[in-house]
Amino acid sequence: xxxxxxxxxxxxxxxxxxxxxxxxxxxxxxxxxxxxxxxxxxxxxxxxxxxxxxxxxxxxxxxxxxxxxxxxxxxxxxxxxxxxxxxxxxxxxxxxxxxxxxxxxxxxxxxxxxxxxxxxxxxxxxxxxxxxxxxxxxxxxxxxxxxxxxxxxxxxxxxxxxxxxxxxxxxxxxxxxxxxxxxxxxxxxxxxxxxxxxxxxxxxxxxxxxxxxxxxxxxxxxxxxxxxxxxxxxxxxxxxxxxxxxxxxxxxxxxxxxxxxxxxxxxxxxxxxxxxxxxxxxxxxxxxxxxxxxxxxxxxxxxxxxxxxxxxxxxxxxxxxxxxxxxxxxxxxxxxxxxxxxxxxxxxxxxxxxxxxxxxxxxxxxxxxxxxxxxxxxxxxxxxxxxxxxxxxxxxxxxxxxxxxxxxxxxxxxxxxxxxxxxxxxxxxxxxxxxxxxxxxxxxxxxxxxxxxxxxxxxxxxxxxxxxxxxxxxxxxxxxxx
Amino acid sequence: xxxxxxxxxxxxxxxxxxxxxxxxxxxxxxxxxxxxxxxxxxxxxxxxxxxxxxxxxxxxxxxxxxxxxxxxxxxxxxxxxxxxxxxxxxxxxxxxxxxxxxxxxxxxxxxxxxxxxxxxxxxxxxxxxxxxxxxxxxxxxxxxxxxxxxxxxxxxxxxxxxxxxxxxxxxxxxxxxxxxxxxxxxxxxxxxxxxxxxxxxxxxxxxxxxxxxxxxxxxxxxxxxxxxxxxxxxxxxxxxxxxxxxxxxxxxxxxxx
Numbered sequence: 001x002x003x004x005x006x007x008x009x010x011x012x013x014x015x016x017x018x019x020x021x022x023x024x025x026x027x028x029x030x031x032x033x034x035x036x037x038x039x040x041x042x043x044x045x046x047x048x049x050x051x052x053x054x055x056x057x058x059x060x061x062x063x064x065x066x067x068x069x070x071x072x073x074x075x076x077x078x079x080x081x082x083x084x085x086x087x088x089x090x091x092x093x094x095x096x097x098x099x100x101x102x103x104x105x106x107x108x109x110x111x112x113x114x115x116x117x118x119x120x121x122x123x124x125x126x127x128x129x130x131x132x133x134x135x136x137x138x139x140x141x142x143x144x145x146x147x148x149x150x151x152x153x154x155x156x157x158x159x160x161x162x163x164x165x166x167x168x169x170x171x172x173x174x175x176x177x178x179x180x181x182x183x184x185x186x187x188x189x190x191x192x193x194x195x196x197x198x199x200x201x202x203x204x205x206x207x208x209x210x211x212x213x214x215x216x217x218x219x220x221x222x223x224x225x226x227x228x229x230x231x232x233x234x235x236x237x238x239x240x241x242x243x244x245x246x247x248x249x250x251x252x253x254x255x256x257x258x259x260x261x262x263x264x265x266x267x268x269x270x271x272x273x274x275x276x277x278x279x280x281x282x283x284x285x286x287x288x289x290x291x292x293x294x295x296x297x298x299x300x301x302x303x304x305x306x307x308x309x310x311x312x313x314x315x316x317x318x319x320x321x322x323x324x325x326x327x328x329x330x331x332x333x334x335x336x337x338x339x340x341x342x343x344x345x346x347x348x349x350x351x352x353x354x355x356x357x358x359x360x361x362x363x364x365x366x367x368x369x370x371x372x373x374x375x376x377x378x379x380x381x382x383x384x385x386x387x388x389x390x391x392x393x394x395x396x397x398x399x400x401x402x403x404x405x406x407x408x409x410x411x412x413x414x415x416x417x418x419x420x421x422x423x424x425x426x427x428x429x430x431x432x433x434x435x436x437x438x439x440x441x442x443x444x445x446x447x448x449x450x451x452x453x454x455x456x457x458x459x460x461x462x463x464x465x466x467x468x469x470x471x472x473x474x475x476x477x478x479x480x481x482x
Numbered sequence: 483x484x485x486x487x488x489x490x491x492x493x494x495x496x497x498x499x500x501x502x503x504x505x506x507x508x509x510x511x512x513x514x515x516x517x518x519x520x521x522x523x524x525x526x527x528x529x530x531x532x533x534x535x536x537x538x539x540x541x542x543x544x545x546x547x548x549x550x551x552x553x554x555x556x557x558x559x560x561x562x563x564x565x566x567x568x569x570x571x572x573x574x575x576x577x578x579x580x581x582x583x584x585x586x587x588x589x590x591x592x593x594x595x596x597x598x599x600x601x602x603x604x605x606x607x608x609x610x611x612x613x614x615x616x617x618x619x620x621x622x623x624x625x626x627x628x629x630x631x632x633x634x635x636x637x638x639x640x641x642x643x644x645x646x647x648x649x650x651x652x653x654x655x656x657x658x659x660x661x662x663x664x665x666x667x668x669x670x671x672x673x674x675x676x677x678x679x680x681x682x683x684x685x686x687x688x689x690x691x692x693x694x695x696x697x698x699x700x701x702x703x704x705x706x707x708x709x710x711x712x713x714x715x716x717x718x719x720x721x722x723x724x725x726x727x728x729x730x731x732x733x734x735x736x737x738x739x
Contacts, residue, residue, distance in 0.1 A: 429534065430570040434624075437530050438584035438640065439558035439591065448583060452574030452623065 018272065022108075028087040028218065033080055035059065038187055041086050045156050045190075048163060058176040058186030065180045071343040072372040072404055073312050075248070075285060083250060085188045087218040088132075127152055129193045129209040131222055141205065148204050150234075151196040155223050158194035165196055169227055173256035173293045173320070181252040181314075182289040185221045189254065192222035197232040197263075206462055208237040213273070213284065219250040226256070228263035230296065235266040235462060248276075248311060253288045261296030261323065266304070268461055269317075270469055273309035280339025280368075283311025290317035291347075294326035294355075302329040303346065304460040306469045311340060316374065318347035321355035321386075328357040331457040335450075335473060336369030336401070345375035345406075350383035350416065359390040362454050365401035366477065372404040379416035387417040394424040395453050397446070397477075425453075447474040483508045483679050484529075484549075484648055489540035491528045498524040500704035501540070506648070511680045513690055515715060516701035517723050522683040523567060525701070526652040529681075530564040531557045544648065559591040561647030565637040565654050572624035577636070580624045581606060585643055606643065612672065613639045614665045630657040638669035649673055650681045655689035667692030687719040702728045 029037060038059055042052040067078075127141035129152065145152045151162060158166050176186050193209040213220045228234050251273060257265050267290075276283025286309075292301035303317040319328025330346035348357035357377070365371040377388045394403035405422050427449050435445035451458070451470050458466045489502040498521045506512055516522050528535045529542065531554035542549040544560055552560065572580065586596040597605070607617045613635040625633050634654055641649050651670065655663055670693050673680060682693065690698070690712070698714040699706045700723075708714065708726060718725070 428570065431572050433530075433532055433554065434566065434570050434572070435580075435584075436554040437558050437564050438580075438644065439555050439587040440583055441555060441587070444583065444587075448575055448580070449572055452572055455574040 018274070026087050029084045031082050031084045033059075033083070033085055033188065037085055041188060041190065044086070045159070047156075047159055050163075050167065051159050054171070055187050058183055059188075061176045062180070062183035062187055065177070065183050067180050068314075071314050071374070072370065072406070073314065073341040073343050075312050075341075078250060078285070080184070084218040085221070086190055088190075127205055127207050129154060129207075131191055131193070131209060131211045131220075144204065145207075149198040149201055150203050151194065152207055153194055155189070155192040155194045155225060158225070162194070162196070165227065166194070166225065169256065169258050170223075170225060171256075173258060173291045174254050174289050179289060181287040182254050185223060185252050185254040185289070188219075189221045189223035192224045192253070193226075193238075194224070195226040195234060195236065197228045197234045199229045200231045201229075202232065203234040206235050206237060208239065210239050213249060213251065219252065221251075222253045224253070224255040225258075226265060226267070227258045228260065228265045228299075230260045231262045232260075233264045233266075235268070237268040237270070237462060239270045239272070248283055248285055250285045250287070251310075252285075253290075255288070255290040255317075257290075257292030257301055259292065259294050259296060259299035259301050259323075259326075262298045263296060264300045264302075265292060266302045267292070267317070269303075269305040269307070270461075270472060271305065271307045271309050271313075272472060274311075275309045275340050276311040276338065278338050280311070283340070284309065286310035286313045286315060288313075288315045290315065291320065292318070292328070293320045293322060294328065294352075295322050296326070297323040297352075298325045299323050300327040300329070302327075302331070302460070304331040304457065305333070305344075306454075306457070306461070306472065307332070307334040307342060307344060308472055310342070313340075313342040313344050315344045316346055318349065319357065320349045320351065321357065321383075322351045323355075324352045325354045325356075326352055327355070329460075330357075330359045330361070331460045332361045333364070333454045333457045333469070333473070334362070334371060334373075335364040335477070336366070336371045337477070338367040338369060340367075340369045342370070343372045343374055345373045347376040347378070348388055349376075349378045349380070350386040350388070350413075351380040352382065352386075354385045355383060356386065357388045359388070359392075360456050361390075361392045362457055363392070363394045363403055364397065364450055364453065364473075365394070365403050366397035368400045370402045370404070372406060374406040374408075376408040376410070377418055378409075379411040379413045379418075381412045383413045383416050385415050386413065388419070390418070390420045392420075392422040393453070394422075395450065396424065396426045397450075443474075443477075446477055450477060483545055484681075485541075485543045486529075487541050489525075489528070489542060490538045491524060491535050492538055493524070493535050497538070498535075498704055499528065502701075502704075502706060504699065504706065506679045506681060508647075508679055509674075509676045510697065511674065511682065511693065511695045512697045512699065513682045513684060513695040513715060514699050514701050514706075515684060515687070515718060517728055518685065520701045520728075521704045522685075522701055523652055526564055526650045526681070526683050529557075529648075529650060530554065530562055555587070559588055563641050563644055563646030563649045565634075565641055565649065565651045567653040567656065569625045569628075569633040569637055571626045571628075573626050575624050576621055577624050578603065578606060578620040581620075581640065581643055584640070588644060609639050609642045612642060613669045615639060631659065631662040634658060634666055635662070635669070638666055641673055642669060646678070648679045648681065650683070652683050653685065654682070655684055655686065663689070663692060687715045690715045700726060700728075702726070 038055050129139045174182050176183055197203050259265050273284035294301055301319050321328050328348050334342045334344050336342045361373045363371040373392045379386050392405050484506040486502050486504040489499055491499040514522055582602045606620055610617050615635050700708040
């Protein structure tokens with residue numbers, strides 16, 4: 001009915017909150033990509049020889065690869081030579097030794113984003129690594145974490161300070177040749193987060209990275225590596241925002257998780273990159289490869305994502321369940337609005353005996369957006385007694401958006417069990433009328449209905465972030481009543 | 483309190499209400515009876531502000547204020563409550579959250595402080611007992627998996643919580659067994675007060691044995707064709723709608739009830 005459409009449209013029209021630009025002097029590479037650029041990048045980061053070799057190998061491989069075109073998204077061809085591959089705020093010498101040395105403009109930026117980095121105002125119980133364009137600018141709570149034996153630092157530091165760990169695991173979950181964007185990332189990744197949780201340690205606080213793209217014409221290529229050693233546990237959260245710009249910007253990250261015997265990794269994402277304007281101009285291309293390997297027995301990796309931003313999202317956080325009895329989980333809320341396009345889902349690769357996986361995907365489409373779930377559940381010959389449960393629900397707001405589901409199932413083991421459920425529903429006029437008849441604002445009604453739809457996923461998020469995620473949905477839905 | 487003058491309304495270009503006139507004063511209980519398709523439900527939907535219906539002529543005022551100028555939610559905050567014939571489900575949104583949001587929207591409108599979760603929980607538990615709903619229903623999704631009778635009781639619970647000025651009950655008796663009818667009627671009777679009016683829309687007389695109206699109106703073909711007191715309903719029960727020259731395929735059933 002006319003009412004609902006009008007209301008939803010108004011809801012969705014709300015403006016992007018994090019669209020400001022920080023005026024800061026930066027060292028930025030000229031656009032373009034070749035071996036010299038990679039060598040310069042590696043030199044700036046004072047990387048050891050092996051790291052440069054690794055990058056160059058990836059670059060040469062990437063040159064031979066083709067950009068994937070199978071996703072249910074459309075965007076103009078990207079000119080990879082028109083992107084700057086490094087931009088970092090200028091600073092006096094080397095890395096800042098403490099927060100006092102961090103440029104106040106940067107601290108202000110993060111404060112404005114609700115991520116205070118200053119000692120006295122730090123988020124209680126959450127350690128933050130702040131990545132600004134191509135570099136990590138600050139990491140909080142390093143000392144108490146070090147006491148527990150947990151390494152939490154930028155990947156650049158890890159390459160220098162913990163080369164054995166990095167060399168042992170980097171690229172083992174997402175190798176160079178995995179896909180086009182992962183190959184590009186391996187060649188040019190500039191920063192990201194490194195986490196190592198030693199044997200038997202339960203990480204004493206939530207770890208998080210806050211990614212901010214600021215500079216124009218740059219890409220952000222972060223790389224995150226998290227290793228949970230035997231019997232350890234870690235919960236990690238990432239958040240992302242970017243200024244509003246008319247041109248599209250590329251974000252091609254790689255995240256690798258490794259869980260050894262009896263280890264657990266909980267990885268949560270609240271992605272709010274600039275989605276572009278109402279006409280579909282600008283916004284981030286979010287082409288991300290995230291994968292976790294449950295290599296140990298009884299290990300568990302759980303992905304929870306709330307995706308509300310980006311012009312185009314291409315992202316499939318996955319689990320390779322190698323260890324016996326290992327568990328993979330994927331909980332996702334993906335919301336698209338205006339001209340946003342999302343092709344997202346997961347891959348659960350069951351290799352070990354009695355491996356189990358759960359997939360709960362909630363897609364919400366509004367405006368003229370397109371939202372696709374794409375998931376692969378695969379059982380190898382050794383996946384005796386393995387099982388998967390998949391539930392994909394789509395919610396449509398208005399009548400000009402689209403929702404698609406592309407489930408793939410491959411089984412090479414007869415004992416494996418897979419269950420798949422899918423539903424599509426609309427925010428109905430009747431629901432809106434009921435809420436409004438009880439005195440509830442249309443905006444609040446839509447957000448309440450959508451939050452209800454996402455409940456199963458939100459309950460997987462760490463407490464503080466579940467509230468944030470709810471609010472974020474509300475903001476992202478502004479102008480969607482229509 | 484409520485004054486309806488020459489109200490015409492249509493849906494998808496088809497005129498359903500063809501000139502309704504009705505005056506309801508505070509403290510009164512009015513029943514609108516009529517066969518299927520007479521426009522009973524349309525009248526309740528139009529008063530509550532369902533925008534699927536277009537008002538083409540006439541006026542409606544609530545305590546002197548033009549109701550037709552107000553949005554659905556504004557009418558609700560002014561005290562119009564509609565108990566739905568077919569309450570819709572809102573999966574994943576708990577009844578408690580839904581009700582608290584509604585109650586607080588009203589309180590905010592009246593300039594009162596919002597109720598916190600604990601205060602509201604206490605109040606909601608009391609009211610749920612009044613309509614014989616187990617408090618566990620508060621934690622379930624709005625109408626999610628409720629039986630027909632539970633949905634109706636849930637509607638009356640909402641009326642008791644929101645304390646409206648004008649409660650419109652749309653076929654609240656349909657689909658209820660005799661015990662549930664008693665519970666729902668007790669709830670509605672608890673709503674009766676000097677400063678509140680109740681408008682009941684029903685096909686059958688039996689509800690009026692439990693909630694005794696002050697006035698009964700017969701709606702047919704989009705117009706009120708007869709008004710009277712309680713006895714009019716009894717006469718209808720005895721003689722059927724045919725007595726008034728109205729065709730109704732369910733008249734026989736209604737007489738049987």
